[in-house]
Amino acid sequence: MTVLLQSNAESLVSPATTTKQPRYSTFVSANDEADRAKQRLHIAQSRPGTASLWSRLFFSYANPMMHAGNTRQLDNDDLWELEGENRSAAAFDEFVMHYERHDRSIVKAIVTAYGGRFFLCGLAMLFTTACNLFAPAVLNHVITVFAAPQIDMFNLSAWLGVFFASRIVNAVVATQMRFYLELIALRLTMTLKALLFRKAMRRSIQSKGDAKAVDISNLFSSDVNNILFAAFQINSLWIIPIQIVVDVYMLYAVIDLAAFAGLAVIALFMLLSFAIAKLSGSAFEDIMKHKDDRMKTIKEVFNAIQIVKLNAWEDKFADKIQKLRATELSAVKKFMYLGALNIFVLWASSIAVSAVSFAVYAIVMEKVLTAAKVFTAIALFNALRDPLRDLPTVIQTCIQAKVSLDRFSDYLALDEFTPSNVIRHDLAQPNDVVMAIDDGTFGWTKDTPLLSQVNLTIKKGELVIVHGSVGSGKSSLSSALLGEMDKLAGSVFVRGRVAYYSQQTWIQNMTIRDNILFGLPYDNKKYAKVIAACGLLPDLKQFPGGDLTEIGQKGVNLSGGQKARVCLARACYSDADILLLDSPLAAVDAIVQSQIFGDCICNLLAEKTVVLVTHSADIIASKAANLKVLVEDGKLTAIRHDVALPRSSFKLRTIRSAVDEASHDDEAVKNDAGKLIDDEEREEGRVSKEVFANYFNSLGGVKVCVFLFCVQTLWQVFQIGSDLWLSHWTGQKGGSYNQHETAYNVKVYSLLGAGAAVMVFVRSATVAVVGLRASRHLFDNMTVSLLKAPLRFFDANPIGRIVNRYGDDMSAVDFMIPFAFGGFLAMFFFTVCQLGTAVYTMNFLGFLIIPLVWMYVRVANFYLAPSREISRLWKVSSSPVLSHVTQSEEGVVVIRAFGQDTVGRMIKENFIRNDVNSRCWFSETVTQQWFQVRMQLIGSGVIFVVVSGLVYLRDYLSPGLVGLAFTYALKGWSRWLVLVLGLVLKLGLGVKSAVIGCRQLRGRLMLLLWDNLRTCKRVEYPGSSWAVEGWQHFAFCRHRAFDDAKRAPSCCSCCSYRSC
Structure with missing residues (x-):
């Protein structure tokens, strides 16, 4: 089995990992680079828009590109720009x-x-x-x-x-x-x-x-x-x-x-x-x-x-x-x-x-x-x-x-999506009101209301905590505020820019930094404050490329808590007026939850309007909240605390020291250590006989x-x-x-x-x-x-x-x-x-x-x-x-x-x-x-x-x-x-x-699979008793997510788990 698997791996390996010599040399000298630059200049100068009539009739302006393709491998820079x-x-x-x-x-x-x-x-x-x-x-x-x-x-x-x-x-x-x-x-x-x-x-x-x-x-x-x-x-x-x-x-x-x-x-x-x-x-x-x-x-x-x-x-x-x-x-x-x-x-x-x-x-x-x-x-x-x-x-x-x-x-x-579900300019609303729902009725279908007779007013700079049992409609309330639900009656008013944290975390296939920036320019100080407040600094140290580590599709190489904190950092970095956060702390443990609530919600976002959906009893009981909203059976019960402690007084740790620690030089990562997604390969030269033979x-x-x-x-x-x-x-x-x-x-x-x-x-x-x-x-x-x-x-x-x-x-x-x-x-x-x-x-x-x-x-x-x-x-x-x-x-x-x-x-x-x-x-x-x-x-x-x-x-x-x-x-x-x-x-x-x-x-x-077989010892498979009673035994084990990642510290010298 091992020999067969190895032969299959060797026959199916992509061209980039084989010893077969490519048609074109992968080594590029200074002279070769100069020749390549001249060829690209010649190609650019012979573009269709500037070609003569004779050249257009017989497509002779393509000659420089044809010549380049016969001397070396072409890439996107060799092709004409669209005009x-x-x-x-x-x-x-x-x-x-x-x-x-x-x-x-x-x-x-x-x-x-x-x-x-x-x-x-x-x-x-x-x-x-x-x-x-x-x-x-x-x-x-x-x-x-x-x-x-x-x-x-x-x-x-x-x-x-x-x-x-x-x-x-x-x-x-x-x-x-x-x-x-x-x-x-x-x-x-x-x-x-x-x-x-x-x-x-x-x-x-x-x-x-x-x-x-x-x-x-x-x-x-x-x-x-x-x-x-x-x-x-x-x-x-x-x-x-x-x-x-x-x-x-x-x-x-x-x-x-x-x-x-x-x-x-x-x-x-x-x-x-x-x-x-x-x-x-x-x-x-x-x-x-x-x-x-x-x-x-x-x-x-x-x-x-x-x-x-x-x-x-x-x-x-x-x-x-x-x-x-x-x-x-x-x-x-x-x-x-x-x-x-x-x-x-x-x-x-x-x-x-x-x-x-x-x-x-x-x-x-x-x-x-x-x-x-x-x-x-x-x-x-x-x-x-x-x-x-x-x-x-x-x-x-x-x-x-x-x-x-x-x-x-x-x-x-x-x-x-109907943007008119949300009113952005309403002179009837006071200047300090940034969100309001008046007699609102909402549903995912027009025949079945999910939230009825909703009245809610949120003022600028307030911390609003939304809570309730599972399935009561907390996330639906967030969707209603965003205008995503069908508005069956009433009105929704929102003043200012909104940043949203979705209950289902959404991660893009790019680096951690690019996910947090989300298209905004990079500000080193602001960025350092955000990753420190969101508790990402210890995680970034574990990645080979730091925050330049590439995230896989849907964040598959991140834990649930890491994905949650990256998405929260994205919302915080946006510098929006209103942050609508739907259960951002549900995927982290109690210690990290308390840290993020203090450092991020109460300090970094102290001047922002925050709507926080949570199940945490400690956060619900917090005196930092200006408004607490209970969602139950499609109804809202709001309790306002007129005299609340300033959110900035909830300092669980000093952000400044973390910021200094988070600030780092971008040049620290110059290699591909953080690269996760492999580039899609294209073979060089002729179509190999092996391809036709396989087909x-x-x-x-x-x-x-x-x-x-x-x-x-x-x-x-x-x-x-x-x-x-x-x-x-x-x-x-x-x-x-x-x-x-x-x-x-x-x-x-x-x-x-x-x-x-x-x-x-x-x-x-x-x-x-x-x-x-x-x-x-x-x-x-x-x-x-x-x-x-x-x-x-x-x-x-x-x-x-x-x-x-x-x-x-x-x-x-x-x-x-x-x-x-x-x-x-x-x-x-x-x-x-x-x-x-x-x-x-x-x-x-x-x-x-x-x-x-x-x-x-x-x-x-x-x-x-x-x-x-x-x-x-x-x-x-x-x-x-x-x-x-x-x-x-x-x-x-x-x-x-x-x-x-x-x-x-x-x-x-x-x-x-x-x-x-x-x-x-x-x-x-x-x-x-x-x-x-x-x-x-x-x-x-x-x-x-x-x-x-x-x-x-x-x-x-x-x-x-x-x-x-x-x-x-x-x-x-x-x-x-x-x-x-x-x-x-x-x-x-x-x-x-x-x-x-x-x-x-x-x-x-x-x-x-072959690497796994080479590095793992032969396993003795248990007998038929495994179906009745089984054990998983770990002794002095250390693990890592992938080859270049750091090994996780051994948490125990020996542990066993008995099957139920």
Whole structure:
């Protein structure tokens, strides 16, 4: 067991702890730093806003960043700063103006804010579509010229010259269109996330019980992505029908009325695709519903991981999570099978359309099919294949976006916190009154009052003690004073700034000092007084980093008393006029309680108005209180002491000496001793083979890969065989019509095409099945490993990072990676086989393509390294955004209580984190289009070489072979090569993100488990008598919370505890 655990730890350890040499050296000399500074300056000077027109057209301003990414590892400082309306705050302000103008309709706001820009991109997309449809016309003319007794070279050269010019213009327009579409999507994404965060800061506490209150982490990740994908596809909704109509008209010009037979087949398959898309939309709704349930349970379990481990509930909750996951996977399985069926329908439709059209033209209409007609029709059918394939996907994407928009609208429509519940300015109130409730009735629901006929007046500088039995409504009174409860009658008045201590302590994932400062500037003297008065000085001495020690998620590395005192110090440091403290002393012992009451409440806050909720009988009996309020059965009984001792006379200890002791030099902690949260790692260099090996093993190993290889090979055999058969068919004796021979040719062509469609279905279904197997395997392993992890692991890994693994990464494993894997297989085999066929047709001139392939490899290799680095930066910067959102949502009551300035600061922090993430997105978009435009230009060169070779060999090639080679060229090798590389990158980074993300978590926890095994002696497990009577025996034990912490002093030499 020990050996196995050690081997697992060594194989799963994150890259930062392995001995493997990274691609880039981690040592940075002075010269290297100077070179890096020069590179960053060059990158900044070549930003898009200052680039020339030529540089913008071909994205040449990205060259310095591309060069830097090929020489070293990139970081955020190497990326361009966002400018103008690309910043989150600017994009949000613009969108909110439209959002408020249209009665908070998110759909109308999107249309008015971005509709015009989407339409302009649509016009550019329409132009590129027209350029693509121009290619079959050129093909028809070229084959006709080749079939003529004498070739008109001038006419042929003119057509080819116009064609190549259109390809170059098309490459530039297409990449510019995609770039600006990405910019619109970037702004839309930032806006939607900012809108969600603002709503989280505004939504009422009561709305958390609303049935429409979906999980915000899902909205931030999956739903935003669904809307984003629809934004990319929205123009296709109107361009694809236009493309289909024009394509059919061109087919009519080529094969006459037979084109309408093909149109009827298209209509039939479109109806089938619509039905499948509708079923897919329903399945996707089920997926999102089940995912919400799973994510909610996961967040609850890991937020309460201490309780889970204390009660040894790991197996119980693992079973619960896995059952929820099984329910979700059943819906995913249905969705994936429908996707496989949809892909089969799309491929079968193109074969069926061409077969039926040729059969009608040749058999029914009894006309001769020439090479020009056949291959022009094939090119048009190929052009028709994309819109036929894309239309159901576009519809399905829009359906998913509609579901997500409805979820957005439901969330944004939740009840909001009403600031008007509290009156801030009331001339009728005396100047010395800072809080007052007049005939107030409050409740969490409008039908059930919890506090009735409340009358309370609090004057400036008073100490008010609120007490009562458990559940009597003390915390509800605090909520009523903050305006968080529904005010059913009466009025609430508050004058001055408020600081709030919540009964449920809320700690941020940052250092102790930053938690206390809470966004305010650091004042050494004031800060020292606060930590001394709150009794934090002895605790800070125990931490390796003092007050610069980082606090884990929800303060997991602090005791209950320490969390309470940090939160109390936060309220005290705010220097608010009124401090509303809900049971701040409940988590500390009697000695510390007495000290804090004397030093903090009675001395540090002597000039402040303090409302203190407590159960302590000593404090309730204290004569320092000006007003004592008993809460009982929803009623308040207030007893005022007009003659009270000054609070400053309650000096239990001297604060001044503690202040002197607390004042310390910030330079005392210069290392990472106080660092608790590990930075999220990103591997350097190429995606390792181990990552792919782990994923493919999860898929099923070598057997599955061999099976898919055979399926793909058969697919291309059938696909190319059908095309070669057409070439043979049209190469037979022309001008004569033989019905029997024509029927035979149509039958063979149809069977070969049907075989190709069947192989496509087998591949898609297989990828779906093995993809679900890998998804289940990764999820179960990660869940079991996380639940078995020691608590130290959760101190170093925030919940947001874990939730991100279960959210975006598992969605990638469920959907993106299987589809990318299947797409990669299809595009790779398609490109290699059809390129090889064209080269074979050109004989020795096919070697002229080799220099272009070499250029492609060089450009692709130059692009891959920086693209990987930027993609990883984007991934690493995503988790802090989600962590900040979930963390802020949990502490929204505290944030609102501290005032609108604090709310605004949290919104600004959200903007900053979104901008950091969006910088990576923007840079990735630029580099992608830099690569795309160059690949398309190289693809145009491939077409030029193929056509030139065909012209040179015109005396040796039949019109059928010319049509076949030109048709393959028009299929756009540049596009397929880009798709292949893009899918490789997407697949690699997707597998890496999901698998490495899970492995990093598991690797860290396995190392911790291994360390525990190495440092602990072997335990002799008791026999069956343990179930009846057991003892826990501690002898000379000393403990510490984590490796760098000081050992706690031994409190006893030997002690035993007997089980009950």
